Amino acid sequence: MISNFMAKFKESAISVIPVMLIVVLLHFTLAPMGEGLLAKFITGGLLLILGLSIFLLGADIGMVPFGQKVGSSLTRQRSLALVLLASFAIGFAVTIAEPDVQVLAQQVTDAAPSIDRNILLVMIALGVGFFLLVGTARIIMQLPLRWLLIVFYTLVFVGCAFVDPRFIGVAFDSGGATTGPITVPFIMAMGIGVASTAKRKEGDDSSFGMVGLASIGPIAAVAALGLFSSADLSAGGEEVQAAKPVLPLLEHFLHELPEVTWEICLALLPLFCIFLFFQFILLRLPAQQVKRMLFGFLYAFIGLVIFMVGVKCGFTPAGTALGKALGSMGSGWVLIPVGLVLGAVVVCAEPAVWVLTEQVEEVSGGYIRRPIMLAALSISIAGAVVLGMIRVLTGVSIWWMILPGYSLALLLTFFCPKLFSAIAFDSGGVASGPMSTTFVLSLTIGATLAVGGDPTMDAFGMIAMIAMAPLITIQLLGLVFKHKERQKHKQELRKQEQGS
Secondary structure, X not given: OHHHHHHHHHHHHHHHHHHHHHHHHHHHOOOOOOOOHHHHHHHHXXXXXXXXXXXXXXXXXXXXXXXXXXXXXXXXXXXXXXXHHHHHHHHHHHHHHOHHHHHHHHHHHHHOOOOOHHHHHHXXXXXXXXXXXXXXXXXXXXXXXXXXXXXXXXXXHHHHOOOOHHHHHHHHHHHHHXXXXXXXXXXXXXXXXXXXXXXXXXXXXXXXXXXXXXXXXXXXXXXXXXXXXXXXXXXXXXXXXXXXXXXXXXXXXXXXXXXXXHHHHHXXXXXXXHHHHHHHHHHOOOXXXXXXXXXXXXXXXXXXXXXXXXXXXXXXXXXXXXXXXXXXXOOOOOHHHHHHHHHHHHHXXXXXXXXXXXXXXXXXXXXXXXXXXXHHHHHHHHHHHHHHHHHHHHOOOOHHHHHHHHHHHHHHOOOOOHHHHHHXXXXXXXXXXXXXXXXXXXHHHHHHHHOOOOHHHHOOOHHHHHHHHHHHXXXXXXXHHHHHHHHHHHHXXXXXXXXX
């Protein structure tokens, strides 16, 4: 238990500390934050590391084993209706509990108080639940992933054309935020469990693609919310944030604790109820396993409370303040190099990226080495953050970036090996982890306010930009792998001809 916690602590620290160092450097050089925000930021960062570590430990010993048990048990039931219903329920519950989604919902309601946080959370979760159902049906019916992605993304883009433009960035950010440290293990465990019962050809993509499909759901759901909602997103949250009382450091964090604790209780309750339902109806696990899983849920609850307090009281206010300071400097040009550095650091510090690079190296038979993969992802995501900062400075519509980007990603599915395409769309959210939702987006919101922009129009969409980069990068690497495979095949044919 202790060794597992220390491993999680190390992962969390590697993700958070590089960003903290950059912020401290900026504070003492270009953009002093003032008002004791640096102390709050450092305290919030330490709480974020501790909370994320405890949460991941709880997910490992409670939530992920539960997802694996449910996946394997459902496939043994051979009931399509039961599998689809369970896919929807689990997708809904784990999304509500996802830390990244909780942070995004808070940032949206801070920027646009007319949006109800709980309604936004429910819509995002409904979207994931429905598309997890679609992904499960796709594996069982052996439908091609490429055409499902093309059809659903086309429908989403057409639907978004009729939505208030202020909802577009929030919608696409929701798709990136769902692929976090709890959602991905659950969804992938179910996908692998269902795929293991189907007859699959070697090298097919049945075990992948679930996460890629599930991330479409929040985009569609939030777009639907924008289509039918009367909420006014033009109301900014700057005045609301400014009205908050300035409290001493300890009191500042304790002040938010009761509200955060209640929110996390509501977030984890659906997943806990589903656990109890499946335990009594389907799983019937031994008492020792149930006890271990219950402790996992408790750890996840404690960790998520600590994490959210650190984010809400330290990271988010400091990110917004730093963004305002940088955006107020001259014409705001400094946002470009800062975004470049932050983009490169975020991807290299994200533990999920290291898992992804190992997976791609294994799938490619060693042709695509981890250093090459890391360099390609680092360059592409740094470029994505820079494009996001250009949106802040120029006010250019997000359509000019996401429409060509997703079109290219979908076009590449016709030329890239389908296994690489499936991995790419599954990995769209690996870089849009806790640092993107807690800090990069907050900094972007602050910078937008400083240059006189509208955060809902110019800031939201940053997570979507970051999540879009791996879709293109991994498929381009897949084309490199395909080219090398052809070269290898030609060399083998020449050797055979020379031998004969």
